Every structure is written in C-alpha cells, then in structure tokens.
Amino acid sequence: MSRSAYLIFKPASEQRETEQELMEIRAMLEPEFNLSVYSTTPEVSAGQLAHQAVENGAEVVIAAGGDGTVSAAAEALINTDIPFGVIPRGTANAFATYLDIPSDLKAACQVILAGNTRLVDTALCNGKPMVLLAGIGFEAKTVEQADKEAKNRFGAFAYILAGIKQFWQGVKPFETNVETESQTATIQQATAITVANSAPPTSVLAHGTTGVYVDDGLLDVTITSPQSRLEGAIALYHLLKSGFNDRAVELDNVHHLRAKHIKITTEPPQPVVLDGNLKGTTPVEIECIPNSLNVLVPNNQI
Incomplete structure (x- = not known):
C-alpha cells in the first residue's frame, strides 16, 4: 500500500x-x-x-x-x-x-x-519556527533592500547586490545586550548579529564560530562590530573563510559564542530577518530544540 x-x-x-x-x-x-x-x-x-x-x-x-x-x-x-x-x-x-x-x-x-532521514535541530525565535538563522541589523536591512523584482531577475544574486549596496551606504551601529544560559555581554557598536541553527558557507555573517552544526543542540551566535568600511571588509573576508574551513574568526571586532538559549535586546530596536523573511524588530528570544526534525536527506548526510 x-x-x-x-x-x-x-x-x-x-x-x-x-x-x-x-x-x-x-x-x-x-x-x-x-x-x-x-x-x-x-x-x-x-x-x-x-x-x-x-x-x-x-x-x-x-x-x-x-x-x-x-x-x-x-x-x-x-x-x-x-x-x-x-x-x-x-x-x-x-x-x-x-x-x-x-x-x-x-x-x-x-x-x-x-x-534516508537525519534528525536535525530546530529553534523557536519569539515563538516562530527557525531552521536556518535569525539576522539582526545588516542582514535584515539587506533583505529589505532586495526587492521582489530584483529577486525574480537575479535570484540569490539579488541579496549579494543588496548587501554590497548596504555595505557601501554604511550601517549605523547599535548597542546590543546578549544574555545566554551562562553569560551576559553588552557590545556598544554592533552592526550585525546572526544566530544560526544551520547555515551554508554562503551565509557569511553566521560563521564566526568553528563551524555551524545542525545537530549539536546549540545555536551559533556571531556579532560583528567593525568601526570602518575597511574593518568591515576584513571581517567579511575572514567570516567567508571560516564558512569553508570551520575555523573560528579571531578578530577583535567579531564576537562569537554558542548557547542553547539566547535573549537579544538592542538600542535602538533593529529589524529581524528569520529564515529569509522579515519578522519585526528586536528584542528576540531564541531557543534550540535538539534533534527535533526528521529530514529526508542524501546518502552523504546520514
């Protein structure tokens, strides 16, 4: 049957x-x-x-x-x-x-x-499902700029074009407070925060940590705080490398940590993009749900 x-x-x-x-x-x-x-x-x-x-x-x-x-x-x-x-x-x-x-x-x-199936983690961000990541600041503003017409014409390249435009226009820094189950930190001049459950190397801003793993029961948090376009370009370069070699970025303006549960507030409030769609503004509260989704995957992912 x-x-x-x-x-x-x-x-x-x-x-x-x-x-x-x-x-x-x-x-x-x-x-x-x-x-x-x-x-x-x-x-x-x-x-x-x-x-x-x-x-x-x-x-x-x-x-x-x-x-x-x-x-x-x-x-x-x-x-x-x-x-x-x-x-x-x-x-x-x-x-x-x-x-x-x-x-x-x-x-x-x-x-x-x-x-063939594989159990992977998911997360809830302010009660909404998250399989990929939440982006605050730079990434959310990039998604805002990548309009529907551009996405229809250029596909994923529309996000790259919007990101370049956003980068050269400059991103206004904001203060953020990050609270996890084990620590609290305040960063005065953040420009982007990414909380990832899973992320391919092309999700550049997610890769401050030593690899983003979808079945480790943890969220990977990357916060960038460059003070100039040059510092921003250097940070993006190292984040891109990290996405492919799974080595943590060691820069003073790239902060990273892992946690199961995280609360993020910003001043002023910042737009939030959740799994590619804009979903309001900060504050956000995100919790990982380990081994919670049974996905049909290729043989090499079992």
Whole structure:
C-alpha cells in the first residue's frame, strides 16, 4: 500500500512555470506515494497546511518552495517522527544547500524516494519556527533592500547586490545586550548579529564560530562590530573563510559564542530577518530544540 504524503507547494510567479514544476514532481512521486497536493496562498500559509497534514495522519510531509516555506512547514513537524522532504524552489534555498539537497527538481524527488532521514535541530525565535538563522541589523536591512523584482531577475544574486549596496551606504551601529544560559555581554557598536541553527558557507555573517552544526543542540551566535568600511571588509573576508574551513574568526571586532538559549535586546530596536523573511524588530528570544526534525536527506548526510 502506498504511503500517504502531503505536498505543500508554493506557486511560482509564472503560471506556466508552476504547472510544469508540479507536473514533474507528481510524475516522480505519485508512483511511490498516495500524494495530496496543497498550494499556499496569501491567506493560507505553509504552516497551516502542514498542521492540517499532521492532523490528517500524513506519513510524509514535503515542502516545495524557498526557505520561508520550508521553515513554516517544519513547525508542524517539530518533535514528531514524520519524515520531512524538501524540494528547493526559492531564491536562496539555504537550508537545502546546507544539507546537500539538490536544486534540480527530479534529483530532489529522488532524495525523498530514497527515504534516508537525519534528525536535525530546530529553534523557536519569539515563538516562530527557525531552521536556518535569525539576522539582526545588516542582514535584515539587506533583505529589505532586495526587492521582489530584483529577486525574480537575479535570484540569490539579488541579496549579494543588496548587501554590497548596504555595505557601501554604511550601517549605523547599535548597542546590543546578549544574555545566554551562562553569560551576559553588552557590545556598544554592533552592526550585525546572526544566530544560526544551520547555515551554508554562503551565509557569511553566521560563521564566526568553528563551524555551524545542525545537530549539536546549540545555536551559533556571531556579532560583528567593525568601526570602518575597511574593518568591515576584513571581517567579511575572514567570516567567508571560516564558512569553508570551520575555523573560528579571531578578530577583535567579531564576537562569537554558542548557547542553547539566547535573549537579544538592542538600542535602538533593529529589524529581524528569520529564515529569509522579515519578522519585526528586536528584542528576540531564541531557543534550540535538539534533534527535533526528521529530514529526508542524501546518502552523504546520514
């Protein structure tokens, strides 16, 4: 008997593209699964659809969309044994990239069909699900500047362009207070704070620590406080290197720590981006939930 699977599908901007992608996914998955397809709308979120799938007894839940869709759908599956499949179709797809889930639709479906799972951590940020990271300050302002038209034209490169623009315009420093289960610190001239559950090397501002691991039960916190564009450029260079070699950044203006629970306040309040989407302003409270999401992954991630 086929297993019941719920596909939560975020439509593309072009109707023809949506129909073609959905046809390809169905062709791959329906021979194996009794597949129910539900599309998100402005009124019905991926999170609502995922909760509905769980209530209806889904044996597998699959999210086809970007990081925001994946994060929202994951909320309903936290601390369940239900396998969670990811078909990356968004602008950045950082969560899929981190877990080596391929961007090609058919290859991503093959990962789901293979059935290999891995337990990974998730987190809650002010009560909202987080599978990737929360960015405060520079990163949030970069996401604000990467408008929808630019993302449609340039994809993930739109964030790079917005980041360069933000960097050269300058970032106004802010004071931040960071409180964890073991320490409290105040930094007077912060420009960016990143709290990561998982992050590929391209999420540059997340990599102050010695590697970001999705199954260590901890959040990785990186705070940058450069006093000039030159210091900022040097910090970004070392953070990029750290993302690829898993070596902590040793600079006076890059602060890093690991914690299970963290509270962050800023003066003045700063915008917050959560898993690629803007979600209000500081303060934030984030808690890691260890080994709480059962993700379908490629063989090399088991």
